[in-house]
Amino acid sequence: xxxxxxxxxxxxxxxxxxxxxxxxxxxxxxxxxxxxxxxxxxxxxxxxxxxxxxxxxxxxxxxxxxxxxxxxxxxxxxxxxxxxxxxxxxxxxxxxxxxxxxxxxxxxxxxxxxxxxxxxxxxxxxxxxxxxxxxxxxxxxxxxxxxxxxxxxxxxxxxxxxxxxxxxxxxxxxxxxxxxxxxxxxxxxxxxxxxxxxxxxxxxxxxxxxxxxxxxxxxxxxxxxxxxxxxxxxxxxxxxxxxxxxxxxxxxxxxxxxxxxxxxxxxxxxxxxxxxxxxxxxxxxxxxxxxxxxxxxxxxxxxxxxxxxxxxxxxxxxxxxxxxxxxxxxxxxxxxxxxxxxxxxxxxxxxxxxxxxxxxxxxxxxxxxxxxx
Amino acid sequence: xxxxxxxxxxxxxxxxxxxxxxxxxxxxxxxxxxxxxxxxxxxxxxxxxxxxxxxxxxxxxxxxxxxxxxxxxxxxxxxxxxxxxxxxxxxxxxxxxxxxxxxxxxxxxxxxxxxxxxxxxxxxxxxxxxxxxxxxxxxxxxxxxxxxxxxxxxxxxxxxxxxxxxxxxxxxxxxxxxxxxxxxxxxxxxxxxxxxxxxxxxxxxxxxxxxxxxxxxxxxxxxxxxxxxxxxxxxxxxxxxxxxxxxxxxxxxxxxxxxxxxxxxxxxxxxxxxxxxxxxxxxxxxxxxxxxx
Numbered sequence: 158x159x160x161x162x163x164x165x166x167x168x169x170x171x172x173x174x175x176x177x178x179x180x181x182x183x184x185x186x187x188x189x190x191x192x193x194x195x196x197x198x199x200x201x202x203x204x205x206x207x208x209x210x211x212x213x214x215x216x217x218x219x220x221x222x223x224x225x226x227x228x229x230x231x232x233x234x235x236x237x238x239x240x241x242x243x244x245x246x247x248x249x250x251x252x253x254x255x256x257x258x259x260x261x262x263x264x265x266x267x268x269x270x271x272x273x274x275x276x277x278x279x280x281x282x283x284x285x286x287x288x289x290x291x292x293x294x295x296x297x298x299x300x301x302x303x304x305x306x307x308x309x310x311x312x313x314x315x316x317x318x319x320x321x322x323x324x325x326x327x328x329x330x331x332x333x334x335x336x337x338x339x340x341x342x343x344x345x346x347x348x349x350x351x352x353x354x355x356x357x358x359x360x361x362x363x364x365x366x367x368x369x370x371x372x373x374x375x376x377x378x379x380x381x382x383x384x385x386x387x388x389x390x391x392x393x394x395x396x397x398x399x400x401x402x403x404x405x406x407x408x409x410x411x412x413x414x415x416x417x418x419x420x421x422x423x424x425x426x427x428x429x430x431x432x433x434x435x436x437x438x439x440x441x442x443x444x445x446x447x448x449x450x451x452x453x454x455x456x457x458x459x460x461x462x463x464x465x466x467x468x469x470x471x472x473x474x475x476x477x478x479x480x481x482x483x484x485x486x487x488x489x490x491x492x493x494x495x496x497x498x499x500x501x502x503x504x505x506x507x508x509x510x511x512x513x514x515x516x517x518x519x520x521x522x523x524x525x526x527x528x529x530x
Numbered sequence: 531x532x533x534x535x536x537x538x539x540x541x542x543x544x545x546x547x548x549x550x551x552x553x554x555x556x557x558x559x560x561x562x563x564x565x566x567x568x569x570x571x572x573x574x575x576x577x578x579x580x581x582x583x584x585x586x587x588x589x590x591x592x593x594x595x596x597x598x599x600x601x602x603x604x605x606x607x608x609x610x611x612x613x614x615x616x617x618x619x620x621x622x623x624x625x626x627x628x629x630x631x632x633x634x635x636x637x638x639x640x641x642x643x644x645x646x647x648x649x650x651x652x653x654x655x656x657x658x659x660x661x662x663x664x665x666x667x668x669x670x671x672x673x674x675x676x677x678x679x680x681x682x683x684x685x686x687x688x689x690x691x692x693x694x695x696x697x698x699x700x701x702x703x704x705x706x707x708x709x710x711x712x713x714x715x716x717x718x719x720x721x722x723x724x725x726x727x728x729x730x731x732x733x734x735x736x737x738x739x740x741x742x743x744x745x746x747x748x749x750x751x752x753x754x755x756x757x758x759x760x761x762x763x764x765x766x767x768x769x770x771x772x773x774x775x776x777x778x779x780x781x782x783x784x785x786x787x788x789x790x791x792x793x794x795x796x797x798x799x800x801x802x803x804x805x806x807x808x809x810x811x812x813x814x815x816x817x818x819x820x821x822x823x
Binding site for chain 2: 389
């Protein structure tokens with residue numbers, strides 16, 4: 158390279174850096190995810206799902222060929238850092254939309270900030286109650302547990318379940334809120350609740366509660382707790398002689414491969430609802446799993462799937478809005494009718510997912526989850 | 531159903547007694563509340579997990595091996611943490627604080643090394659369907675817990691009452707200085723007591739891990755609170771008292787959960803502790819000012 162070429166090249170680089178608008182028009186969006194610290198696994202899965210969707214979107218681009226540029230900021234699971242990330246994305250990167258943050262309590266911190274700045278914010282993994290009530294710019298694509306459990310219970314009812322016993326860990330907010338959902342679902346479906354038993358989430362002995370339940374002969378037992386006590390309950394239920402015909406129903410906490418590892422064959426037949434399942438046979442899902450595995454050399458999880466769909470929803474929204482403009486995007490989001498790896502998707506008027514049609518009921522067989530027939 | 535609930539209670543109570551045996555012996559003879567005891571329990575379960583899962587030993591070999599290994603760990607920990615305090619006649623509170631700090635460090639280290647996940651011994655080491663006796667269902671693991679608890683209590687009582695070592699231990703429990711003057715090697719006896727307690731705790735960890743399928747580093751900590759209740763109700767240092775109090779606590783917990791409310795099971799158990807201490811400050815079976823072992 159001779160000297161004049163070098164200078165010209167350098168000038169071009171400086172110009173491009175100083176005046177990004179001179180380059181082809183781009184749509185700036187941001188994401189706030191946990192990329193470091195103990196909960197980093199969630200954020201990393203989400204980022205992987207977003208990036209994969211972005212690769213596919215940017216082959217054609219949006220708004221007639223513009224590329225979407227995604228800036229992902231790390232919140233480290235820290236509310237203050239998440240708020241700073243939001244300010245940085247809005248102020249410096251001029252994003253028109255924010256995806257995330259990862260955790261519900263981060264959203265409760267970030268939501269009020271982005272809502273005030275009128276930047277549409279779409280949570281992909283925030284399942285707590287009250288998220289979208291933060292304001293008219295706060296959306297989420299993740300199904301709250303209240304939408305997943307009723308699908309499981311409906312499946313149980315279709316198998317002839319009329320009476321149910323409920324068990325939950327009463328020293329843990331997650332397990333308690335899961336139980337509230339189970340109780341409401343049972344009442345709504347007209348299942349007769351024979352008894353409600355509690356235990357501590359660190360307990361290892363559940364024999365008294367199970368013996369009592371056995372005497373009541375329910376058609377099903379619903380258990381809301383983290384996977385460790387659930388495994389213990391399941392093992393002891395079988396050794397105390399709860400018959401195989403009594404269906405075991407789990408909540409979100411039971412949706413873990415750990416259940417099969419610990420409880421083994423004792424958990425066979427247990428039903429657990431999940432917003433997504435890797436082995437869902439539709440072409441959209443198998444295509445996603447293949448592409449994800451090829452890009453990252455590992456299988457996707459539920460968080461990656463939710464993020465993948467969300468990025469596609471966002472791209473479709475920007476296209477339909479006709480401009481990279483936050484106000485227009487926010488107006489169009491509510492009208493989106495999308496079909497993705499999680500199933501058909503629409504928002505309610507309250508900016509939550511409208512349908513739980515994508516929920517898959519899983520059944521334990523030989524220590525592994527499969528799709529319940 | 532009552533028969534099954536009573537069986538559940540006795541089985542749960544046996545696990546409490548099994549846990550409390552070594553704990554109460556340690557207090558009875560060495561006069562220390564050694565909180566590292568809970569760690570021995572977790573260590574026993576993990577040694578057995580390693581031997582059965584990674585080395586492929588059967589449970590009848592892994593159980594005694596784990597017990598002896600933990601006995602050795604207990605001797606080392608006692609020597610590291612408490613021998614010096616005993617020599618300088620430090621107040622009881624210092625040994626409590628030293629072992630509290632040590633056990634938290636040990637649990638945290640173990641979690642960092644092995645992870646917080648719960649594991650179980652391979653199902654095939656003592657699997658099989660529950661046995662059915664009329665209206666009762668009992669698993670092999672539960673029968674093993676009952677037998678082991680019985681054997682350990684009998685062996686311990688025989689050791690204390692019928693052997694010269696037992697006599698020396700009781701002398702040491704009564705007055706360590708006088709025992710030393712009478713020619714008893716109290717240092718070596720302290721190591722022996724640590725070994726016995728470690729063995730008991732290690733075996734307890736294996737059996738309870740086998741019974742409840744929930745082996746994880748903090749499993750000893752979860753048992754510690756119940757262990758305290760049992761040895762206090764049973765009378766500190768009283769082996770028979772620990773057995774009776776353990777079974778009693780288990781039966782009360784199960785009956786409360788089965789017939790009153792599962793949410794009240796702990797409230798009732800700990801309310802009983804308060805009432806017992808209030809009416810009998812030395813425990814249900816303890817006698818004031820008499821040191822027993």
